[in-house]
Amino acid sequence: MLQTVKRGSNAKWRVIGDRRLYFRSKWEYNYCLYLQWCKEQGHINDWEHEPFTFWFLEIKRGVRSYLPDFKIWPTTGETYWVEVKGWMDPKSKTKLKRMAKYYPHEKVELVSADWFAKNNFLLRNLIKEWE
Numbered sequence: 001m002l003q004t005v006k007r008g009s010n011a012k013w014r015v016i017g018d019r020r021l022y023f024r025s026k027w028e029y030n031y032c033l034y035l036q037w038c039k040e041q042g043h044i045n046d047w048e049h050e051p052f053t054f055w056f057l058e059i060k061r062g063v064r065s066y067l068p069d070f071k072i073w074p075t076t077g078e079t080y081w082v083e084v085k086g087w088m089d090p091k092s093k094t095k096l097k098r099m100a101k102y103y104p105h106e107k108v109e110l111v112s113a114d115w116f117a118k119n120n121f122l123l124r125n126l127i128k129e130w131e
Contacts, residue, residue, distance in 0.1 A: 021049045026131050028069055028084045031111055033127050034119075035070060045073040054106075056098050066095040068108060080107040088112075 010025045016036050023029040035047040048071045055065050068081035085092060099108055124130045 019049070023049075025084070025086065027086055027111075027116060030116070030123070030130055031070070031082070031084050033129055034123060035072065037123075037127050043075070045075055047072050054099060054103055056102050058102070059098065063091060063094045063098060066099050078107075080109060082109050082111055084111045086113060 011023065012029065013020060013022050014029055014032075015021075016032055017039075021032065023032065032047075032049060035044065038044045039046060050067055050069060051071050053065050053067045056063070069084045070082040071079055072082060073079050083092075083096070096108065096110070099106065
């Protein structure tokens with residue numbers, strides 16, 4: 001069941017599986033649908049939306065934290081993070097650079113417009129709620 005409460009132009013509350021989540025963009029929502037589909041197909045064990053904030057305690061001003069969009073539990077064991085980005089502004093670049101510097105053991109995968117261009121047609125036909 002899909003429920004929508006619109007807040008701004010692209011931000012919406014949605015229900016995916018048994019989770020009610022707030023998405024800031026259509027791409028973030030669609031990627032979440034993809035993750036839920038992957039879980040249902042047995043390709044991943046689980047996923048979470050924005051479960052943890054990384055703090056850059058050494059930084060005194062500017063970008064001091066980073067909240068990745070998704071945490072993924074693949075069937076292979078080690079977890080990783082996913083950031084869905086339509087465009088890479090300077091603040092986002094800084095967050096990813098600081099993440100690599102202060103948390104080098106954490107893997108962050110970037111999902112950009114290229115990923116959506118490559119997968120949109122296939123996923124639109126597999127996932128009925130896909131926008």
